[in-house]
Amino acid sequence: MNEIEIFSPASVANVSCGFDVLGFCLEPIGDLMRVVKTENQGVEIGTIKGQDLPKDPKKNVASVAVLALLEKHPSSFGFRIDIHKKIKPGSGIGSSAASAAGAVFAVNELLGAPYSKNELLQFAMAGEAMASGAAHADNLAPVLLGGFTLVRNNATLDVISLPTPKELIATVIHPKIELKTIHARAILKDHIPLKKAVEQWGNLGAFVSALYTEDFELMKRSLEDKVIEPYRAMLIPKFDAIKTAALTAGALGSGISGSGPSIFALSKGEETAQKVAKAMSTIYTSINIEHDVYVSKINTEGIKILKSQ
Amino acid sequence: MNEIEIFSPASVANVSCGFDVLGFCLEPIGDLMRVVKTENQGVEIGTIKGQDLPKDPKKNVASVAVLALLEKHPSSFGFRIDIHKKIKPGSGIGSSAASAAGAVFAVNELLGAPYSKNELLQFAMAGEAMASGAAHADNLAPVLLGGFTLVRNNATLDVISLPTPKELIATVIHPKIELKTIHARAILKDHIPLKKAVEQWGNLGAFVSALYTEDFELMKRSLEDKVIEPYRAMLIPKFDAIKTAALTAGALGSGISGSGPSIFALSKGEETAQKVAKAMSTIYTSINIEHDVYVSKINTEGIKILKSQ
Numbered sequence: 001m002n003e004i005e006i007f008s009p010a011s012v013a014n015v016s017c018g019f020d021v022l023g024f025c026l027e028p029i030g031d032l033m034r035v036v037k038t039e040n041q042g043v044e045i046g047t048i049k050g051q052d053l054p055k056d057p058k059k060n061v062a063s064v065a066v067l068a069l070l071e072k073h074p075s076s077f078g079f080r081i082d083i084h085k086k087i088k089p090g091s092g093i094g095s096s097a098a099s100a101a102g103a104v105f106a107v108n109e110l111l112g113a114p115y116s117k118n119e120l121l122q123f124a125m126a127g128e129a130m131a132s133g134a135a136h137a138d139n140l141a142p143v144l145l146g147g148f149t150l151v152r153n154n155a156t157l158d159v160i161s162l163p164t165p166k167e168l169i170a171t172v173i174h175p176k177i178e179l180k181t182i183h184a185r186a187i188l189k190d191h192i193p194l195k196k197a198v199e200q201w202g203n204l205g206a207f208v209s210a211l212y213t214e215d216f217e218l219m220k221r222s223l224e225d226k227v228i229e230p231y232r233a234m235l236i237p238k239f240d241a242i243k244t245a246a247l248t249a250g251a252l253g254s255g256i257s258g259s260g261p262s263i264f265a266l267s268k269g270e271e272t273a274q275k276v277a278k279a280m281s282t283i284y285t286s287i288n289i290e291h292d293v294y295v296s297k298i299n300t301e302g303i304k305i306l307k308s309q
Numbered sequence: 310m311n312e313i314e315i316f317s318p319a320s321v322a323n324v325s326c327g328f329d330v331l332g333f334c335l336e337p338i339g340d341l342m343r344v345v346k347t348e349n350q351g352v353e354i355g356t357i358k359g360q361d362l363p364k365d366p367k368k369n370v371a372s373v374a375v376l377a378l379l380e381k382h383p384s385s386f387g388f389r390i391d392i393h394k395k396i397k398p399g400s401g402i403g404s405s406a407a408s409a410a411g412a413v414f415a416v417n418e419l420l421g422a423p424y425s426k427n428e429l430l431q432f433a434m435a436g437e438a439m440a441s442g443a444a445h446a447d448n449l450a451p452v453l454l455g456g457f458t459l460v461r462n463n464a465t466l467d468v469i470s471l472p473t474p475k476e477l478i479a480t481v482i483h484p485k486i487e488l489k490t491i492h493a494r495a496i497l498k499d500h501i502p503l504k505k506a507v508e509q510w511g512n513l514g515a516f517v518s519a520l521y522t523e524d525f526e527l528m529k530r531s532l533e534d535k536v537i538e539p540y541r542a543m544l545i546p547k548f549d550a551i552k553t554a555a556l557t558a559g560a561l562g563s564g565i566s567g568s569g570p571s572i573f574a575l576s577k578g579e580e581t582a583q584k585v586a587k588a589m590s591t592i593y594t595s596i597n598i599e600h601d602v603y604v605s606k607i608n609t610e611g612i613k614i615l616k617s618q
Binding site: 018019020021022150151152153154158160162188189190191192193194195197198199200201202203204205206207208209212218221222227 | 327328329330331459460461462463467469471497498499500501502503504506507508509510511512513514515516517518521527530531536
């Protein structure tokens with residue numbers, strides 16, 4: 001294999017009750033990446049479409065992740081990465097994660113797949129660290145493994161796959177304002193009330209159980225965030241109105257996607273998810289906030305190979 | 310039915326990663342209770358064996374719970390409760406929970422079972438509140454429902470049953486010093502670092518997943534408590550040594566049972582659990598601390614009816 005083209009999907013992290021640990025993978029939105037073997041060792045960034053990203057391999061998330069991989073697994077040849085960036089940086093749906101995970105996934109394939117998807121996390125983390133100021137695997141894990149994932153421990157990258165109920169459909173609305181993870185993180189307090197923490201882990205434990213038992217009513221009760229959302233909601237225009245609209249339209253839950261400004265909802269069934277999309281969209285339209293809105297199955301596959309030769 | 314005799318079991322709450330939300334039910338240790346219908350309305354405490362407990366119905370955990378039930382469900386007859394208290398109060402294995410849950414369970418049976426086990430929680434909470442200063446359902450839930458339980462929300466008593474892997478065996482050691490829940494709670498900080506909270510909910514989510522998938526290695530990694538244990542461990546003689554001995558003997562995890570001073574361990578298989586019991590016991594024996602030690606299957610049934618007529 002000398003060349004590979006992949007689709008590296010967007011993802012939703014935190015999912016209300018699982019700040020920094022829970023995430024799921026989206027289907028319709030993602031970057032297109034092509035990685036080609038080159039004679040010269042190392043990594044270069046080729047063409048970049050869709051966004052204005054650094055061409056310096058030491059400053060681009062994708063190549064930084066690949067450099068981390070190559071440090072552990074030297075190669076006699078090199079790689080050129082072409083990126084069609086469709087996920088807007090700072091949108092809250094794992095833009096940097098898609099770049100970092102996609103790049104190491106593609107290079108791993110060209111190297112004959114010496115690493116498992118789980119092992120690729122450590123390299124993708126290098127890219128993610130550069131992008132967000134703190135390396136978290138909560139977006140990387142669902143992109144690489146697909147479906148719902150839980151980061152048990154971020155330091156040891158102990159990541160597990162959770163089941164994905166088929167009827168669960170995501171709606172994501174992206175108001176076109178940029179919110180950098182680093183700023184959304186700065187607003188958080190470094191200590192939280194024990195009482196709220198207990199409620200949060202009660203909800204997370206219940207949500208994990210509900211994914212196994214496909215108990216949608218329990219999911220509904222568990223999709224709650226009293227720890228992070230109260231702080232970050234103020235960074236997102238009309239957050240409360242959008243969330244209320246989603247719930248009124250029948251969503252099981254709604255909250256900030258990653259560090260925002262995108263807002264996600266989860267619904268039982270496509271029909272409800274479409275209604276939720278419409279209800280969310282109406283609010284931004286009424287106040288002239290430009291936005292994209294997506295309805296998406298949970299992508300259980302993660303990164304897809306489009307072509308290889 | 311005019312008379313019922315029950316076995317109301319001990320339980321382990323918190324289970325390292327699930328402070329105030331997670332619990333499981335024990336098999337060999339529990340109180341014996343007999344409840345008899347009386348002509349006069351209301352509740353009286355009859356004989357008490359094993360411990361010196363209040364006979365005033367307004368001061369006894371069992372009768373306080375029953376009074377809460379009768380307030381919502383008045384009865385033309387009354388009840389006398391005889392208690393053979395085998396679980397020592399302040400031992401950390403749900404002594405008050407066994408009294409409160411056992412009493413409402415028995416009275417509910419004598420009333421023709423108007424309430425489900427889940428509904429009985431609200432009444433048992435009244436007894437638990439009197440005993441511990443703060444009403445938590447993390448011991449009550451496993452006693453009433455059996456197996457592993459998760460309190461998603463303590464205020465709404467949203468409690469769910471989790472699966473119980475058959476090979477999972479508990480070891481519990483009880484050093485004979487009394488530690489009141491109210492004191493063990495006072496030592497805790499009311500705010501915790503967000504970073505530690507994230508680790509805790511990562512562990513709880515993973516442990517819940519591991520109960521479904523019977524992934525014992527994941528249970529092992531998840532049975533960790535960096536939030537509560539560092540404070541409460543100092544209240545328990547030789548806690549660190551006991552825990553280390555349990556892990557060295559092959560336990561998957563070990564921690565404080567409830568608010569202590571009992572220490573629990575979970576092991577895969579009876580043989581390991583017995584080795585763990587011996588290792589834990591050796592330490593207390595060597596420093597002349599009187600103690601009981603139990604090896605127990607996870608009791609999936611909860612309260613047992615021994616006799617009714």
